[in-house]
Amino acid sequence: MIKVAEEPILNANIPDGPIETKWKTHKANIKLVSPANKRKYTVIVVGTGLAGGSAAASLGELGYNVLNFCIQDTPRRAHSVAAQGGINAAKNYQNDGDSVWRLFYDTVKGGDFRAREANVYRLAEMSANIIDQCAAQGVPFAREYGGTLANRSFGGAQVSRTFYARGQTGQQLLLGCYSSLMRQVDAGRVKLFPRREMLDLVVVDGRARGIVCRNLVTGAIESYAADAVLLATGGYSTVFFLSTNAVNCNVTAAWRCHKRGAFFANPCYTQIHPTCIPLAGASQSKLTLMSESLRNDGRVWVPKNKGDKRPPSQIPEDERDYFLERLYPAFGNLVPRDIASRAAKRMCDTGYGVGNTGYAVYLDFSDAIQRLGRDVVRERYGNLFDMYHEITNESPYETPMRIYPAPHYTMGGLWVDYNLMSTIPGLHVLGEANFSDHGANRLGASALMQGLADGYFVIPYTLGHYLADSGVLKNKVTTDHPAFKEAAAAAAEQTKRLVGARGKKTVREFHWELGRIMWDHVGMSRNAKGLEGAIRDIRALREDFWKNVSVGGSDGDFNKNLEFAGRVADFMELGELMAIDALHRNESCGGHFREEYQTPEGEAMRDDKNFCYVGAWQWSGNASEPVLHKEDLEFDYVHLAQRSYK
Amino acid sequence: MxxxxxxxxxxxxxxxxxxxxxxxxxxxxxxxxxxxxxxxxxxxxxxxxxxxxxxxxxxxxxxxxxxxxxxxxxxxxxxxxxxxxxxxxxxxxxxxxxxxxxxxxxxxxxxDLVVDRSAFDRIIAAGGYISVNAGSAPDANAVLVPKDIAEKAMDSAACIGCGACVAACPNASASLFVSAKITQFALLPQGQAERERRALRMVEQMDKEGFGNCSNHAECEAACPKGISIGNIATMRREYMRAAARYEERAEAAGAG
CATH class of the missing domain: 3.10.20.30 (Beta-grasp domain)
Incomplete structure (x- = not known):
């Protein structure tokens, strides 16, 4: 039985007034920190991806003292670097009818009406500034011959609003952001702490005042005090073990904040990306994404006959089922990700899948190559084709790609209000780590947009308001405070316990098992029975983990096993919360598909009467008994409707 | 196997x-x-x-x-x-x-196999950026970049900072890494304002970090996983010479000395 909080309604602090002017009004009303006072404040930023890096750089530019932490050896390697396809912006450079309104509308609809309207509108408004900022930083976006910016289309939109830098848009935006960050490092306003893993949040008098982290080279437990903490530590797709995320991506920093009082919102909203290279073997460490942009020119199909094992070239045109084009004629291959993933899964589950395992569909470029020529196709997708070739030993120029969905992004995350502040005053959460803008499904090319909007254009305003309003300056805290001592001691104790564990199973084996449970029962398609079983299995696995895991090595130096052990321990708790959240949400929406709730055509069926809210979970001290708080969602501008891409 | x-x-x-x-x-x-x-x-x-x-x-x-x-x-x-x-x-x-x-x-x-490559960060901090504060950028289409220039800049920008160029070079030179960044920004109109300062400071920092000199072995290009061309190193040399001459002129004209 789920415990629901007595005084539920979470206040998101959304400004009054029409949606078009909310942000403007808010900016005019919030408090400011004067230029001379900014240097008196210290701000901790955890994470150096698009959200964290842009926040740290922008706050440095404003004159704050910034301490910026990351687990990588340099900020430039944060996982934003791997984003391929592009970044959306309502520039309407193509004269094709785009506008802030349309981007807003597409995002709310794409998120299956489970996002907060005011946040999404602000995001759409800022999208254009982001492109300006990045172009000015020297990001080499794709251009037309005349020198203007080029665009391409992405899923869930009928306009061309995606800006890109070949298949490396995330890398280029991150390097732009990193260069601005390093400029602030040079100016002495940002101090970098690479190879540090945040292990706890320090809360003093109800406010976030610092962090405890482990130095991943020396093993030392370090404490840092500040006037506010910004968390930009990304998503938790690696709970599935196999995902498109980097192997070091984890939920630990966010989870430790959750355990200190930050609510975790919509944990069950995970995105399974339709176009990834299928699993090949049991020792595989990750799945590789093939950018959604490929669906601009690639056509998805399976054979019309079940179990047809002929090579694709020998299957004649009239024996192919271009199922996305057949099912969704208006959007065709460019339907949103959740829809495309589920359609592919359905085809494979019913016996139409291809490849050795039968768990793959074709993504075919032969039409595009015929229409545009090999050179144009190479110019658009060359690096992706090379990557595919290198991994599978097959050339997409000669034979269709085989693709299958894989965990890719998590829409859920720590709950934040309109100011990006969590339920712990002073703790702000940015980018994928928060829950705010994508509802139950994120549209392609919107993650980069959100990360940068949060860091460049939202937090520089809302953080100033918090600092000026909270009076933290008059109440400086140092790491001598007992709260720091307590947190550091707890972190050291857990580290000691893990490093001393000499059981029979490796950390990786536990992670793999957890991943199987999550993928089978809390993945693309869920049902009550499976979820109940998953909850039982996760609890048992967690218990076994603490008894039977083997870590080894020393806690006094570089120890990957130890790092992973701490992360897997947290995933064991998060996994259960995801299942609990998925079980309680008796509806299907976006990436959360409950088999009991579907239309006759197999599409997601929402229950707006009972579930039009954000489910934000409070840690109760016991991973199996979280407390549910609700933030009701109101749709004043985009009317609730069954999502249709037909 | x-x-x-x-x-x-x-x-x-x-x-x-x-x-x-x-x-x-x-x-x-x-x-x-x-x-x-x-x-x-x-x-x-x-x-x-x-x-x-x-x-x-x-x-x-x-x-x-x-x-x-x-x-x-x-x-x-x-x-x-x-x-x-x-x-x-x-x-x-x-x-x-x-x-x-x-x-x-x-x-x-x-x-074991883990090395400290933070020298690369310090080189970028010395000038591998375009100074533009958040919020101060003009409309993105206000500055036109011809397609071929954008493509060339992208070729250089593709560097992933792995350091294979240094490991492959008999002199342990970081020239390919440094030159790729200098070239990317030298090509773009946005990079012009700090062009000289950037070249001078980045090269100076590279030397300070103890990397060796380039003597045209081209091992770096062969090892580079992103196919960065040693043409970038030639550009870096021109940029450095050009900067050395012009930066002083500009500094003198500005009365800085």
Whole structure:
């Protein structure tokens, strides 16, 4: 039985007034920190991806003292670097009818009406500034011959609003952001702490005042005090073990904040990306994404006959089922990700899948190559084709790609209000780590947009308001405070316990098992029975983990096993919360598909009467008994409707 | 497939290192070299021996974290391929695979195969940026960049900062890395305001970090997983000369001295 909080309604602090002017009004009303006072404040930023890096750089530019932490050896390697396809912006450079309104509308609809309207509108408004900022930083976006910016289309939109830098848009935006960050490092306003893993949040008098982290080279437990903490530590797709995320991506920093009082919102909203290279073997460490942009020119199909094992070239045109084009004629291959993933899964589950395992569909470029020529196709997708070739030993120029969905992004995350502040005053959460803008499904090319909007254009305003309003300056805290001592001691104790564990199973084996449970029962398609079983299995696995895991090595130096052990321990708790959240949400929406709730055509069926809210979970001290708080969602501008891409 | 892995083990920065050999079995041809090391590490953990420390993250060739010298070559012998993308089907079954860290004075070893490449960050901090505060940018289409220029800038910008160029160079020069950034910004109209300062400061920092000089071996280009051309180094030299001449003129004219 789920415990629901007595005084539920979470206040998101959304400004009054029409949606078009909310942000403007808010900016005019919030408090400011004067230029001379900014240097008196210290701000901790955890994470150096698009959200964290842009926040740290922008706050440095404003004159704050910034301490910026990351687990990588340099900020430039944060996982934003791997984003391929592009970044959306309502520039309407193509004269094709785009506008802030349309981007807003597409995002709310794409998120299956489970996002907060005011946040999404602000995001759409800022999208254009982001492109300006990045172009000015020297990001080499794709251009037309005349020198203007080029665009391409992405899923869930009928306009061309995606800006890109070949298949490396995330890398280029991150390097732009990193260069601005390093400029602030040079100016002495940002101090970098690479190879540090945040292990706890320090809360003093109800406010976030610092962090405890482990130095991943020396093993030392370090404490840092500040006037506010910004968390930009990304998503938790690696709970599935196999995902498109980097192997070091984890939920630990966010989870430790959750355990200190930050609510975790919509944990069950995970995105399974339709176009990834299928699993090949049991020792595989990750799945590789093939950018959604490929669906601009690639056509998805399976054979019309079940179990047809002929090579694709020998299957004649009239024996192919271009199922996305057949099912969704208006959007065709460019339907949103959740829809495309589920359609592919359905085809494979019913016996139409291809490849050795039968768990793959074709993504075919032969039409595009015929229409545009090999050179144009190479110019658009060359690096992706090379990557595919290198991994599978097959050339997409000669034979269709085989693709299958894989965990890719998590829409859920720590709950934040309109100011990006969590339920712990002073703790702000940015980018994928928060829950705010994508509802139950994120549209392609919107993650980069959100990360940068949060860091460049939202937090520089809302953080100033918090600092000026909270009076933290008059109440400086140092790491001598007992709260720091307590947190550091707890972190050291857990580290000691893990490093001393000499059981029979490796950390990786536990992670793999957890991943199987999550993928089978809390993945693309869920049902009550499976979820109940998953909850039982996760609890048992967690218990076994603490008894039977083997870590080894020393806690006094570089120890990957130890790092992973701490992360897997947290995933064991998060996994259960995801299942609990998925079980309680008796509806299907976006990436959360409950088999009991579907239309006759197999599409997601929402229950707006009972579930039009954000489910934000409070840690109760016991991973199996979280407390549910609700933030009701109101749709004043985009009317609730069954999502249709037909 | 079976392999004999001969791998560099070194307990810490100041410890004495040496090769150690391990046998692994059951490796599939589609596995990457790093996945083979995962298998080895699982094996070692189960035997109570300390796993081999190595860095990796995205495992799809874009983050630049991984970097090993495989059979004497940075990122192995495949062209335009990072270590994490290197598949075992390119090796002969039963072969010995020698794995070492990137070796350079400016990349001190942390442990086993993990090195410290923070020198690269300090070079970028010295000038690898365009100074534009958030919020102060003009409309993106207000500054036109011809398509061919944008493409060339992108070719240089594709660098992932892995350091293979340094590891491959007999002089341990960082010229390819530094020149790629200088070239990207020198090509773009947005990069003009700080063009001279950037070239001077980045080159100066590169020297300070103890990297060697470029003497045109072109090993860097061959090792680069992103195909960055040594043409960038020629550009860097021109940029440096040009900057050395002009920067002083401008500084004098501005009365700075």
């Amino acid at each position: 079976k392999f004999n892995i001969k791998v560099w083990r070194q307990a810490g920065p100041n410890a004495k290192g040496g090769f150690k050999s391990y046998a692994v079995d059951g490796i599939l041809p589609e596995m990457s070299l790093l996945e083979m090391l995962d298998v080895l590490n699982e094996q070692l953990t189960k035997q109570g021996e300390e796993p081999v420390a190595f860095d990796s993250d995205c495992r799809e060739g874009i983050c630049g974290t991984c970097g090993l010298v495989v059979n004497g070559m940075a990122h192995g012998s495949r062209l335009k391929c990072t270590t994490c993308e290197l598949r075992m089907r390119h090796f002969e079954d039963g072969a010995t695979v020698t794995i070492e860290p990137f070796r350079a004075k400016s990349f001190p070893i942390i442990k």
